[in-house]
Amino acid sequence: MPHIRIVDYVANQGGGLRFVVELVGKLLKIPGHSFDLVSGGQALERYIEVFNEKKISIQIFKDEIAPTKAANGSPFLVPDVVGADADLIWLPWAHRHLISELLAKKTVATIHDVILLRHQNKIMPLLDEFTRKIVARIIDGETAVLSQLLNWRVPIALSSHSTQTDLLTLFGQAGQSNLVPLAGDHKALETDSVVSLVGLPDRYIICPATVFPHKNHIALITALGRCSKRLPLMLTGPGTSELPKSTSGYGGHINSAVANAGLVWAEDVWGLGMLPDPIYGAVLRRAELLVMPTLGEGGGQFPRIGGANDRSSCCLFRHPRYA
Template sequence: MRILIWTVNFSIGGGMRLLHNLTRAMARQPGVEHIRLVVGSQSLLRNANELNSIPNVSVVFHDSFIDHPNASYLLANVDVVYYFWPHTQLYRPIDRPTLCTFHDTTFFDFVPPFIDGPQLKLHWTLSQSWLEHVTAVAVSSQHVKNRLIAHFGPRNANAFVIPHAITPIAHTFSNQVSHAIAAAIPEDYIIYPSNTSPHKNHNNLLLGLSRFKERKKYPLVLTGYLTDLLRMPFPNFSSEHSWIPTLASTMNSTGLRVGADVFPLGFVSDQDIPALIKNAKALIMPSLSEGGGSYPVEEALRLGTPVLCSDIPVMREHLSRHSAKIAWFDPHNPDSIADALDELFTNYDDYKLSAIQGIHDPTQTWDDIAAAYVAVMRETYYRYYAKRIY
């Protein structure tokens, strides 16, 4: 099988890590002759050289639509086209079997602030076009499948569920962060590694932290896209992202201090993330909406770090596979977040022991997930050509 993975853009956090791990694992599957990965020139793909070094993988940077004449050579000798990240993109019909992964329905379950009706309708229409025209759809959890049915109708009951909320951490990694990161963080801390999109719920987390009595002893370390902007004094900065001033204002109004209560690091390399999570007293995940679960939560539990987590359906689904004790909270309620922090640190030894005991819970591998995708691609291929015959 010759596979074209077409993804003009993708999330620069978990999405990029998923793309990298999944492509590598798919290339190892029996019967996969070649994978051509096409990404936009501005996609910020890391590890492109590593992927290109795999004998049956080639990475191509390309910016035109898939049906543009300039892209015709990319479709040559391709059996299946896999759209890795269709979100916000325009569907273009082609004469090949097609599979897309619909990673989440966050945009419809949690409408971002300041989005107006026409914008929401545009995104809904774009999504509907993908769901109605591709040969097959894959989703990352039963929760996402249920939400697709709720938003776009019963035809989405045919979506394939392929969970992939497993740890992207390499088997070997350093137990210590780099000197630069070590100099920027306290000895004891709680960590939240995430971009600052509104559904990631930094605002309620900061409000909850402000009500946590031991925040000086266990301050919050933030990593991820744009978190470093919170280091700038309010209001002497500008940001094209409307929610950043809100977060800065919340810190200002609640008395949270950078370098004492909150340590916003910004983007941190993949080399430092495992040690940052492993050495944290706890990881907190306050997100209001996710797709297949949370990579940071999975990583924390594989490293023996206790977890505080939003009590939302997708995280219950994800964490049902784990034995570790979780400090659940209502992500809409800052008092609930503060209470969960109090609960975890009051009974810290119990949570820590439970997390350590759960390190070896059974889990899937990337090869398991890649094998499931390749099986779906084969079914997609036969479904497409069966329709053309009959």
Template sequence: MHLGFVPVLSGSGGGIHQYSLTMLRSLMEIVREGRGHELAVFANDLQHPEVVRAGAAGCSIHPLFPPTLKWKLAAAVQRCVGEDRAAEWWTRRQFAKAGSRSADGVPEISVLPDPARSWFARCGAELMLFPWSSTLAFESGVPYIFTIHDLNHRRHSEFPEVSADGEWERREYRYRNGIRHATLLIADSETGKEDILEFYGDCGATAGRIKVLPYRPVHAGESAVSEDERERVRELYGLPPRFIFYPAQFWPHKNHQRVVEALALLRRDRGLQVETVFCGSHGGRLRAGTYRKVMDTARTLGIRSQVHSLGYVPEGDMPGLYAAAEALVMPTFFGTTHLPFLDAWSSGCPVVTSDLRGIREQVGDAAVRVDPASVESIADGLQRFWREKTLRHDLISKGQRRLSRYTSSDYREKLEGILQEAGSRMIG
């Protein structure tokens, strides 16, 4: 079968970017093993190292959209006005064009007139695989597999990043139509599968159509991070000898605010000065506002010198940062599963995270779990790592054992099984 694949290549894509790379590398292995598949990669950046690597491995490489004047103009407009404004305009346009709507007012458009509709097919794709919930899936007219990473706009609509400025409607348009017309659906966990069935059973989501493909870190199974590499990143970023690490974009649900408040509590009430390193994008109106609030809070509480923010960090530096840290701290309000836990375990870093549905199942006993709404609970978790040396080593061992239960071969076999079932459904 001739497969088409649309990866998320920008590092600002966070976990979905990492998920894309893992899936792309596994697809390349499946093709290389000669199991009857060919792979076409569609990308905006044809010079990206992963795309170049795919081309060298025998995959065909194509631009994401046909090189027409219309799409060149659309890309130029997005660069000028910004992604947020372009996305808001797009949502309003979809609502205006929609001929029919669901009971909650969401446009029910199965296929839009779009040059991409014929583009994927013209490039030979018989089945498209999307590692993210892209509208291109159902707008292109080619059979597809649709990946759903979270439905937090349904679980946590109180957070503006999943509900404000048309975002809730954009997600509903994407999920309702993507689910309705997909050959198969992919969830990253059994909890994610439960959510799809709960919220989108009316769109044709059934247990048989949803396949679970858990996360697998890009660097999992590689050699241990050397002390030289740890020292290199410490020197490169000017890091303190001991620190906790939180790699996350500055969305409100990531909860950086309470991490800073927990640091202040530890210093004021318990005499502990814990240094923290944040990395992740704070571009865009909402993330920029969150970043300012977090840093202003640190300054007001007198701990600004304890908070280090690195911005975007290249993928190659991340294993060294994890390995150098005392712990990954991630008191997020969102489930269901998260790649940073796996990256941390792979690099020999223990985890402090939220005691939430989905996360409990992912980390088991290989993490200290805290209440993300409680500053005192977060502080308690951090204090344990700062003072209990044996706890750190114990959780690193448990995390690595947990990681070893799901190998790259396991991931690849699950992915190939999904492709085979999709092919059978297309024939049937």
């Protein structure tokens, strides 16, 4: 029986984690194959929590060495021992996972985007000094990881033509990559019929995005301020509930954009934070419009799919990939 080992020390909240969890749930139903997961740190905690919520049973191996060494933004050094007893290693979020040439011979990787590399000139000025240093190390690490994967001809699954084009532009090659589109019968987000949305306006716009410059919140907020007739804007995702009090970094820039646009928190703009799926589903369903003015997306493609599946919502995208 072929045994596939999944290795991921990232598990980004939102689209990245959702991608792996939902796909693992489907993979486990394939007869004649077995799977397990290697992870550690906060990524492992998130996996355990979500797997339990989704009632997904998979053997998990804990590795705290790799995430500890990568805490400063350095790449995760995947130990060769993870290849033991495995027929195939799958890196579902390969960007920061550095493997040896020996391990590369039995590895397949998934890459959704190269946002940091492509848009670093727009991203870095909006970060505070501490975050900028970490992101600089992440960019260096991603560059090294992608260079190795491409040069060693590791099979790579890409979720968009745009990412393949970016690889050609940045590295002069796309290696052994193939497009695996996210089309198909995507499961709609669960919506709890008893969820109460007391306190929220009856009509509003929703922007599901983590607090990071490539999400382009400032452009959206600036545009909203220029509208003579506008709906309130609901910001959801990690870090959005802290935005009204943010004074530095990208959060501080967003806060300044709200003030400069003449908008008021909890009236014109709301920061709802990272919502559980049933609550997020209810908030999405009531929304008049889902807006993502992003510079580029990886796991952020999944809120788009969720919005498209919800007949009551409409999706808008600035990025040409979604035009």
